[in-house]
Amino acid sequence: MPALLPPLFQQGRSDEFARSGKILSLAASPRDDAVALFASSNGNVQLPQENESSSSQRNIYFARPHDAPTSERRIFVTDTSIIFAAMQKLRSDARARNVDMSEDDTCVRAMNKLTLDYINFCKECCVYCSRDMPRSEPLQFSAEHYRRLYTCFSLFSMLYVPEPGYDSVPVGDELMEWLNVHYVEPTTEEGDHLSSLERPWEDETFWPYLTRAVVRGLSRASSFFLDTLSGHPSPFLQELSKHLMPLVTNHPRLHQFTAERDFAIAARRWHDKVKGLRLELDRVPEDVREDSFENWWGRIDDIVGILEGREEVVKRVCIDLGGDWKEVCAVWCVFVNTRIRRAELPDLVSDLLDEMPPDPTNLEDVVHSAMFLGKPTNVLAEAQRLDIWLAAHLADMMEALDLIDKEPDDSELTLREHYILSYCEYMRSDPGLWRITVDYLCTCGEIGQQMADEVLMRVPLRLQPPKDAADADEESARIRSGTLAGVLKEVNASCYEHKREAVRRMVCRIAAQTFMKENEYGLAVSYCVSAEDWTGLGHVVDRMLDVYITHGPQQYARSVAKIAPSLQTLRAESKANGIFVYRLMFAVRFAEFHHRRLSGDLQEAAFDLVSMLREEIAPKSWWAVLLSDAVELLQNSENMFFTSVDATLLLHRLEEIHIRSSQGSADEYLAILARTTKTGGEAHALQRLQVVRLALARYYAKCAVIGVGGRTVIGAVH
Template identity: 85%
Template sequence: MPVLLPPLFEQGRSDEFARSRKTLSLTASPRDDSVAVFASSNPDVRSSGENASPPSQRNVYLARAHDAPTSERRVFVTDTSIIFAAMQKLRSDAREREVDISEDDTCLRAMNKLSLDYINFCKECCLYCSRDTPPSEPLQFSAEHYRKLHTCFSLFSLLYVPEPGFESVPVGDELMEWLNVHYVEPTTEEGDQLSALERPWEDENFWPYLTRAIIRGLSRASAFFLDVLSGHSSPYLHDLSKHLIPLVTDHPRLHQFSAERDFAIAARRWRDKVKGVRLELDRVPEDAREDGFENWWDRLDDIVGILEGREDVVKHVCVELGGDWKEVCAVWCVFVSPRIRRVELPDIVSDLLDEMPPDPTNLEDVVLSALFLGKPSTALAEAARLDVWLAAHLADMMEPLDLINKEPDVSELTMREHYVVSYCEYMRTDPGLWRIIVDYLCTCGEIGQQMADEVLMRVPLQLDSPKDDTVETDEDRARIRSGTLAGVLKEVNASCYEHKREAVRRMVCRIAAQTFMKEREYGLAISYYVSAEDWTGLGHVVDRMLDVYIAHGPRQYAQSVAKIAPSLRTLRSESKANGVFIYRLMFAVRFAEFHHRRLNGDLQEAAFDIISMMREEIAPKSWWAVLLWDVVELLQNGDNMFFTSVDATMLLHRLEEIHIRSSQGSADEYLSILAKTTKTGGEAHALQRLQTVRLALARYYAKCAVIGVGGRTTVGAVH
């Protein structure tokens, strides 16, 4: 049990802590799997009316169920996720073709390939962790751990995902190959040491080495050391070893034959030759069976007994050599029952395990025994104790093969989904793995998708202005501000599109829009509100933009809205856009363009902007008074005539409507914006400004009548 530093309370003083009117509380992190544990006031004490004094100091202890993956583990998790994705593609294709994976040879062949990919990644990680070169950081899992994953996945592939057409063939040779790969005995070093001796049979390791080489099918080593016995002093042993050499080297193997029938015939003939050696062995006189170092006859008797397929000999020899039930099983399937098939293994292994049970403290051994016994569900439960990665990926392959139950339990998750979700909970220790977590969760039905939504909505988008982060992050942020999706924001959007999480995508866009609006990046805020189809949010952006005019005047307003025109063009081309908010945005943009032209001296175009906004009813009525006040400068611009008499008449009509409606009780609707731009912020001052507008319009209209202006010509042009 972990020790808290500093301790929350001393050992043996829990009663004192309870009497202190405090309790232990915890809060889960919304971003990863960590929890914060701390002492807090007991709510039961507070509800009883007692005054619980707050603790003088609050120590917060952060804890998590798993350690976050370090470099080697992160690479392993990331690389194997590619195979997982390929497996999901295979399942998706099978559903589209309406085929059962467990009965389709194409699918089974693909699954065999994917299982081999998993095995190879486990092997590569094991080799990486076994290097003599010290790693840049301490390894999170040892090479031994990845060896166990390699061994377990290899056995699963051998027993449950064979190549199509090999499901019902004898399995002995494959089991022996698996045993030799994962449990190497005898070792090369032992063979080298013995071969360097002049009389190796005098060494205590000679006969155990030779026996194991023969039962493991190491024909070259076996033949070499049998030939070495030609130098032995016993002429009987000379002859017996010469007869054994061809038996060992010519032992029939299934892969050597195109048909199982031919293999069976060859095996029967080979067994007849073994009987001949047995007859010769039994003829050796009792007094010639020892050489002063070893009873060579007893050793040879065990070897011949195994070649004969005697069950009792196989068991006791393997035990004497230090082997366990796995070795007995492989030797049994090669020598005792060479035609045994996969489906028959559980019966054989069950009997063996009664005599040689697996080590319950060795999780690897327990997982392997469950696989041998044909108990996939038990194997998954034990695999989860060994490594949740193993359980998740085994379950993902077991379900389409109909090895485990596909029906949801009371939690509405299938067995496969339980293990995949558990694996995702483990990966949540590293928030940087959010993409992989989402990919896995979205394969777990509605519950998994809802969990993926929560992960996506909590990914930090890193949209704030660059501070002290990396150059790459700064570049991504700069690209985002140029209107390009980049960095985390782009990846989150891509993940939402890939997994059809439209509601989450809109939420993420809404969050991005709020960030941009806070930083007055109105063009980007509009783009993301539109992408989120949040028209109310779009309306808030327009209000914020127009507030800039009210608070800071036309120059800053024109600058802040300058980059919004492209967004407006995109919006107008989209049929889904909400018309009310689009018209408000159109007004904000056109109003900014008007001031931009006015401030740059392009007064004729500025005048055209005002008239078109009024005539096309783009400008809201609440802003009419503001537009009319901004027109005064154009009306009083010396001899320049920017409006026709028709334009001036239309402006007068708008002014009259404002006065009439205001006098009828709608002053707030027509004058509130203009009032905010005045020093006092009152309606009286706003009306005073409109009197100035009325006078300017009257003079302008009179000037039009005197000089006969009918179009947009200047006085100078008339003369």
């Protein structure tokens, strides 16, 4: 704890902290990989009063195991996820065709292309980071880091994912090409310097440059500087360089031949010519083998020794030139054993590493050595130390190629899944990468899918109308117009893509609760239906009806105006719970009744009111409210909106309320009407119903005067 600022306790005082009755507690963030550390009370110990008020022990320390990706790293993670997705599509297609990916040429060819895509992204990021340009923020990883990823993935591709048919051919040319691409020697600057000299052999870098150019198979550079030796004062060296030049230029390479047999024949003939050059070299008198700068004969002897494929010369010369075991291996496969295959490399490299072990402090070199030795599990362990991105994507490829075990261990995870999940933990440091994180997690079996569910349920939906951000305002407006947009749309899309239906419903339930809190009842109903959350729908209906009770019919009618489309969808939904459908239907019809009443369409309002009672849409608890709202229509002096049959129905409902209330069911019939009164008491509710009874009595009297009552009577009179 001394590393915490301010310190939780002083160094060497941990025992004192423990005796204080405090313990160190930890809380994990539900949104990312951050944790909060803080001192909390030990329930088994009674704390002294001063400890309770100690400010140093009220501090909360936030920590995280990974730094969140910055701009260049975020682009790298995002772009390479596209390749990962293509790899998962390839896996899925292979399962559908019931083929082994490692043995199917189509799959191997596709994986070869995907590894090249990974390599190119590493290369592009390396180039980008190496540019000297103004940046909005410092680079999180250097160009050197991405260069290491570039070399490791390209070596993996060369050794383990060759084109179909190339896995059993000699590997020397490909190995040398990989070495030349990633470890450039000799450098262009050295060549430019030497070519500018009139007598380049007098420069101390000439012979190392020429030797390395020959060793690396750089025939153009080799022949150019061999040609400059035609001006050397020694006629012996002039003659030798003349014979050496075509040998270097015409060195047979496998890619130049259509059949390996033709390559082997050409290689034998070429070696015969090298033997002839050796005879010429040995005939040079010893007293003329040096000039005033260098023992040129010894240098030529080294070059010829390499062309001859002499093992001890190859090792010695490469080491003298500053090369390592990788360079010795490549030169060995080109000059010593030209027929060596990929499967034979581990034995060769094992012997070389005994003499030239890899640098344990250089993770790149350690990863390379594990790849050459054919130890995939070691490769992944070391790659994780270099970059978890590398380990995760190599593991994904390795499992498809049957290089690592596909069986789960005691934790019910395969080796691939271990590294993918570790990479997902890294991505969780940036909550903005949630969708990519979910894509990776869902490729890791049931455990990964469960982890993906937790991520999806914790994505901030940003449904509340923001105060400042214009873009978010637009997103919020689109959602409130009924359009699935923004983060909510992305979460739904991710759930559909990965078949996480339970999570999709949970997210819709969360959205419904948010909209209900904001009185967006139409949206709340819509998302409850999408979530098939019938209990939640019931809560929304209750909240809607509460608007009528607390704010009156005008605001209620306005609040429920947008719910009718959701009701139509719900009535067509076979899985919908009938009880909640009827409750919602009543809320909508009740709002329509008040909308018509408030807008002056009283005849239709009366029809709505009677229909709700006759069709038993209205719950019994709301009968008293409907009857109370009918008073205005019953007392209208200009028109009669109810038939005698309608009035009789109203009277029957009123009588049932009175009878059942007197029998002890007042709460069931009068509670809601009572809440709409000033005191909220049962007595006032009964007074309101007396007004209804009086209005109905007068209405009947009016019907008796006219005839039979209502619309039928009016029509007869006319």
